[in-house]
Amino acid sequence: MEGADLAGKILSTWLTLVLGLILLPSAFGVSLGISEVYMKILVKTLEWATLRIEKGAEKESVLKNSASVGIIQRDESPMEKGLSGLRGRDFELSDVFYFSKKGLEAIVEDEVTQRFSSEELVSWNLLTRTNINFQYISPRLTMVWVLGVIVRYCVLLPLRVTLAFFGISLLVIGTTLVGQLPDGRLKNWLSELVHLTCCRICVRSLSGTIHYHNKQYRPQKGGICVANHTSPIDVLILTTDGCYAMVGQVHGGLMGVIQRAMVKACPHVWFERSEMKDRHLVTKRLKEHIADKKKLPILIFPEGTCINNTSVMMFKKGSFEIGGTIHPVAIKYNPQFGDAFWNSSKYNMVSYLLRMMTSWAIVCDVWYMPPMTKEEGEDAVQFANRVKSAIAVQGGLTELPWDGGLKRAKVKDTFKEEQQKNYSKMIVGNGSLNLDSD
Amino acid sequence: MGSRSSHAALIPDVENIRRETGFSQASLLRLYHRFRALDRSKKGYLSRADLQQIGALAVNPLGDRIIDSFFPDGSQRVDFSGFVRVLAHFRPIDDDTGVRDPKQPEPLNSRTNKLRFAFQLYDLDQDGKISRHEMLQVLRLMVGVQVTEEQLESITDRTVQEADEDGDGAVSFLEFTKSLEKMDIEQKMSIRILK
Numbered sequence A: 001m002e003g004a005d006l007a008g009k010i011l012s013t014w015l016t017l018v019l020g021l022i023l024l025p026s027a028f029g030v031s032l033g034i035s036e037v038y039m040k041i042l043v044k045t046l047e048w049a050t051l052r053i054e055k056g057a058e059k060e061s062v063l064k065n066s067a068s069v070g071i072i073q074r075d076e077s078p079m080e081k082g083l084s085g086l087r088g089r090d091f092e093l094s095d096v097f098y099f100s101k102k103g104l105e106a107i108v109e110d111e112v113t114q115r116f117s118s119e120e121l122v123s124w125n126l127l128t129r130t131n132i133n134f135q136y137i138s139p140r141l142t143m144v145w146v147l148g149v150i151v152r153y154c155v156l157l158p159l160r161v162t163l164a165f166f167g168i169s170l171l172v173i174g175t176t177l178v179g180q181l182p183d184g185r186l187k188n189w190l191s192e193l194v195h196l197t198c199c200r201i202c203v204r205s206l207s208g209t210i211h212y213h214n215k216q217y218r219p220q221k222g223g224i225c226v227a228n229h230t231s232p233i234d235v236l237i238l239t240t241d242g243c244y245a246m247v248g249q250v251h252g253g254l255m256g257v258i259q260r261a262m263v264k265a266c267p268h269v270w271f272e273r274s275e276m277k278d279r280h281l282v283t284k285r286l287k288e289h290i291a292d293k294k295k296l297p298i299l300i301f302p303e304g305t306c307i308n309n310t311s312v313m314m315f316k317k318g319s320f321e322i323g324g325t326i327h328p329v330a331i332k333y334n335p336q337f338g339d340a341f342w343n344s345s346k347y348n349m350v351s352y353l354l355r356m357m358t359s360w361a362i363v364c365d366v367w368y369m370p371p372m373t374k375e376e377g378e379d380a381v382q383f384a385n386r387v388k389s390a391i392a393v394q395g396g397l398t399e400l401p402w403d404g405g406l407k408r409a410k411v412k413d414t415f416k417e418e419q420q421k422n423y424s425k426m427i428v429g430n431g432s433l434n435l436d437s438d
Numbered sequence B: 001m002g003s004r005s006s007h008a009a010l011i012p013d014v015e016n017i018r019r020e021t022g023f024s025q026a027s028l029l030r031l032y033h034r035f036r037a038l039d040r041s042k043k044g045y046l047s048r049a050d051l052q053q054i055g056a057l058a059v060n061p062l063g064d065r066i067i068d069s070f071f072p073d074g075s076q077r078v079d080f081s082g083f084v085r086v087l088a089h090f091r092p093i094d095d096d097t098g099v100r101d102p103k104q105p106e107p108l109n110s111r112t113n114k115l116r117f118a119f120q121l122y123d124l125d126q127d128g129k130i131s132r133h134e135m136l137q138v139l140r141l142m143v144g145v146q147v148t149e150e151q152l153e154s155i156t157d158r159t160v161q162e163a164d165e166d167g168d169g170a171v172s173f174l175e176f177t178k179s180l181e182k183m184d185i186e187q188k189m190s191i192r193i194l195k
Helices: A002-028 A034-060 A079-083 A095-108 A139-179 A185-205 A233-239 A253-265 A273-277 A279-291 A317-321 A349-357 A380-395 A413-429 B014-021 B025-038 B048-052 B063-069 B080-088 B111-122 B132-143 B149-163 B173-179
Strands: A208-213 A224-227 A245-249 A269-271 A298-300 A326-333 A362-368 B129-131 B170-172
Touching: A034 A139, A095 B025, A095 B063, A095 B080, A095 B111, A095 B132, A139 A185, A139 A253, A139 A349, A185 A208, A185 A233, A185 A253, A208 A233, A224 A233, A224 A380, A233 A298, A233 A326, A233 A362, A269 A279, A279 A298, A279 A317, A317 A380, A326 A380, A362 A380, A413 B132, B014 B025, B014 B080, B025 B080, B048 B063, B063 B111, B063 B132, B111 B132, B111 B173, B129 B132, B132 B149, B149 B170, B149 B173, B170 B173
Parallel strands: A208 A362, A224 A298, A224 A326, A245 A269, A245 A298
Antiparallel strands: A326 A362, B129 B170
């Protein structure tokens, strides 16, 4: 009996603390400064750890990983230069060298595959999962690491799970309640309040520290917000600062419950899986949504899949054909505190969330950018590329022309045809073709 | 500590591979991580599909031929040593042209072996000769549908004629080597792995 009593007391103190220190301030958008203190301690600890590793490294000459430099020396000269041989520009037996070298280079290292695995860190951040090259250095470092494990798994994890639980239940209950009200300004105001509060709670459940830049460009009603995609948490991060209408497939399970509840309070655009295939239907519904200026801005991730936050891949043109104003947003995570990338082929949603909740923190920067519209004479693809470049530049990410769908599907033949066209132009189009064989 | 140790002891049979390919320990480790990254379903070997998923390789006109070179003798799997053996052909030629033990087999990245790699890209049936038909097929791969059959045939005829010395209408490996003797193979067929 005593045991149960004690457990009950601990639980209730725990809950009161959580309520008082975290839930209530979130409701009012106020911060008590606890997370700032935590972050300061964390930064100091990581700096100390880095210094220790570097000192140790000098003694052992451990290979330093420069995270973004390639592993092979690339010759980026165009096809013409790479193929030029001794004679003119006819076909030669040696032309095959160029293609085979390019092919082998791609096998050793290609731009796309490396974007679907987590970014390598330059210095270790005391998380086992990011330990690639760092070996045993000193007992003190190991102690700090053990301490870190204890803190993360025994202190932070239960706290975060509690918060997440509260956040989600509050969201579902809140939106269902608000959904009962008749449409009107009160309903909109309340639904915004519920959304914002629950999102703030959920962000705190991940120990998220988010810096918003250029708030004056925050997406307005009737517009479309596009951002680069790294993980499902992107949604959480953006909705903490404003309400959006989301677009996506109807899911089952917990996600489905959340989706159905949310749509009661404010109009999101959820599609059945079969409807997603019909592009016209999708475009039509989205057009209807933005035509109504009172509706919230739509949030779309044009890459279509999660990329590891070092680069921005091809933006699918569908979102850019709808018309309306595009508000680009760049999201960049700081990998030092926790890796936010969701490798959906490696982790399912639950293990991903667990990994998130056992990282140090999620730190990211969000840049709102001035709105863009399609210009005269620009087609959807060019517009998409323009927006993509703007986001890449703002976020400090590299730009890749490849389609993120390469993660799952084969590349289209049209790209191969381009290469073939280039080559043919060289050996035939130059007019140096010798038609007589003697 | 760590889920991805940096020890070369992870690589099976590492000493043999080092001797055969001449790659440094560090390069082998890099290539091993790459092998593991390509092997998405963690089978321990690579299949054709794994290589075909590489976008830059799939758009390469000779992509399929290059992939074939990893699967000699009709096999459907390539393990790490097979993988590295093919890549070893592209290792830059060593600077030490000093006395080599004649009993040792020629290093995989020698000039002859590099040429042999290129030769087998053409020689589809592996009979030691590039017939006119095989040359046509490879050319067709490189130009796609952009060039007419007649133009392609005349290019093929010219090339085979120029290289063919014994007049058998096909290009043997020796003739192939001879016609490329002035070519700087080192630069065109080498990939340098950075430290």
